Amino acid sequence: xxxxxxxxxxxxxxxxxxxxxxxxxxxxxxxxxxxxxxxxxxxxxxxxxxxxxxxxxxxxxxxxxxxxxxxxxxxxxxxxxxxxxxxxxxxxxxxxxxxxxxxxxxxxxxxxxxxxxxxxxxxxxxxxxxxxxxxxxxxxxxxxxxxxxxxxxxxxxxxxxxxxxxxxxxxxxxxxxxxxxxxxxxxxxxxxxxxxxxxxxxxxxxxxxxxxxxxxxxxxxxxxxxxxxxxxxxxxxxxxxxxxxxxxxxxxxxxxxxxxxxxxxxxxxxxxxxxxxxxxxxxxxxxxxxxxxxxxxxxxxxxxxxxxxxxxxxxxxxxxxxxxxxxxxxxxxxxxxxxxxxxxxxxxxxxxxxxxxxxxxxxxxxxxxxxxxxxxxxxxxxxxxxxxxxxxxxxxxxxxxxxxxxxxxxxxxxxxxxxxxxxxxxxxxxxxxxxxxxxxxxxxxxxxxxxxxxxxxxxxxxxxxxxxxxxxxxxxxxx
Ligand code: ADP
Ligand code: MG
Ligand code: ZN
Numbered sequence: 408x409x410x411x412x413x414x415x416x417x418x419x420x421x422x423x424x425x426x427x428x429x430x431x432x433x434x435x436x437x438x439x440x441x442x443x444x445x446x447x448x449x450x451x452x453x454x455x456x457x458x459x460x461x462x463x464x465x466x467x468x469x470x471x472x473x474x475x476x477x478x479x480x481x482x483x484x485x486x487x488x489x490x491x492x493x494x495x496x497x498x499x500x501x502x503x504x505x506x507x508x509x510x511x512x513x514x515x516x517x518x519x520x521x522x523x524x525x526x527x528x529x530x531x532x533x534x535x536x537x538x539x540x541x542x543x544x545x546x547x548x549x550x551x552x553x554x555x556x557x558x559x560x561x562x563x564x565x566x567x568x569x570x571x572x573x574x575x576x577x578x579x580x581x582x583x584x585x586x587x588x589x590x591x592x593x594x595x596x597x598x599x600x601x602x603x604x605x606x607x608x609x610x611x612x613x614x615x616x617x618x619x620x621x622x623x624x625x626x627x628x629x630x631x632x633x634x635x636x637x638x639x640x641x642x643x644x645x646x647x648x649x650x651x652x653x654x655x656x657x658x659x660x661x662x663x664x665x666x667x668x669x670x671x672x673x674x675x676x677x678x679x680x681x682x683x684x685x686x687x688x689x690x691x692x693x694x695x696x697x698x699x700x701x702x703x704x705x706x707x708x709x710x711x712x713x714x715x716x717x718x719x720x721x722x723x724x725x726x727x728x729x730x731x732x733x734x735x736x737x738x739x740x741x742x743x744x745x746x747x748x749x750x751x752x753x754x755x756x757x758x759x760x761x762x763x764x765x766x767x768x769x770x771x772x773x774x775x776x777x778x779x780x781x782x783x784x785x786x787x788x789x790x791x792x793x794x795x796x797x798x799x800x801x802x803x804x805x806x807x808x809x810x811x812x813x814x815x816x817x818x819x820x821x822x823x824x825x826x827x828x829x830x831x832x833x834x835x836x837x838x839x840x841x842x843x844x845x846x847x848x849x850x851x852x853x854x855x856x857x858x859x860x861x862x863x864x865x866x867x868x869x870x871x872x873x874x875x876x877x878x879x880x881x882x883x884x885x886x
Contacts, residue, residue, distance in 0.1 A: 413608045415639045417568035423591045424599035425468045430556035432459030439597045443551035451556035453498030465558040468590040469533045473510025475588040484509045486683040495538040505680040508532035517576040527565040571635040587732045601626040608642045618652040634659035638666050718748035740777030746788040783811040795868050824871045833878045836861045
């Protein structure tokens, strides 16, 4: 069989650290880094006799994430112990949620290569993060418990993905939604957003799911894509050669570009979940849920539709703008009093985005307020300055934060729209460029472009190009 006879099926378990100031069951800071074992107390290091107290913000943020992904919310929810031993888990159990998660049955729309797709969310539950093992000391392994007890949400999807493209689009979309909801900083390099990839294959047309493997803790979109592509091919090869897929956990080895087996399901954990006896059930009233809903900003999908409809911008442009909440907010503020909304979008997509590096794009740390862009767009719209002068003014705004109108005034950048002045300049340019004039007379109408260029040069870009063009053609046609 060839690869095209198979279908890839993927389901994700996404972990995201919530941006609460303190941990889920104690008052320790959640700040990333810090000297090892300095962000800890008897509760998060699991000392006997300590009792956890649930951080209310964790529940609020998890419900917020659930509402932002169209989930239903369980008004009665509880926490459970998931028992396993590992050195980074000092209690030898993790408090998580088993049968009554906070959120369930959600969905997220994604667009993959121009096609709309729905990804169903099975559930979102809260749990505590584990510590970190450090293996590179040369003296055995060391453990840092700073991360122990940092609150996580786990977002579990149905097996609705069919390709690495699907997964990438979803992860990007989910990240944007969580950033809009302001519940996680989603820094993949700090591990605050990471996903486990469950992958199986089946013959096209088959209904039943194949045996899956799981790749844990992918913390880069690029690695995830490579791992999926590799693992799908590996499974196809196994089946083609008459073998069977073993249900197991595999690890993506980036340096070798392959997945390797870590443990098979036979050695898999039996977590012995049971209700956490030290914590009360989580009861959330309908009123509270509505209160939390009100703290959500308008989300990217809705904004995108509104921008296309109300501001006459393309889907492509709207997509780029809503990718960052700060940029979307900036756009909305700038467009409010602008005389040309499409121009506002253009400035953002060309000049602003090209000045921000990847990291800044997300934060959209623009060095001036939105009304500066409004002012610039209106100066151009009113014909006070040309578009090309506008670019120079923009660059200066970016560097100095000065207002566009002031820059135009100080530097004398106003467009020359005085008919008489331009007419005499046009005559001079025509006299000085007999070749272009001759070409024009011989039917090469495009030759007027060279003359316009000369005029713009002579006025340092300040002439009104439409007027210049018209004046030149008038004179030439009457020669
Ligand atoms: P576990 O808790 O053992 O990891 P779950 O049944 O909760 O297992 O599934 C975890 C994830 O695996 C979900 O995202 C689910 O959609 C996905 N999944 C389950 N079965 C398959 C399969 N056969 N192929 C691909 N993904 C699967
Ligand atoms: Mg799993
Ligand atoms: Zn603590």
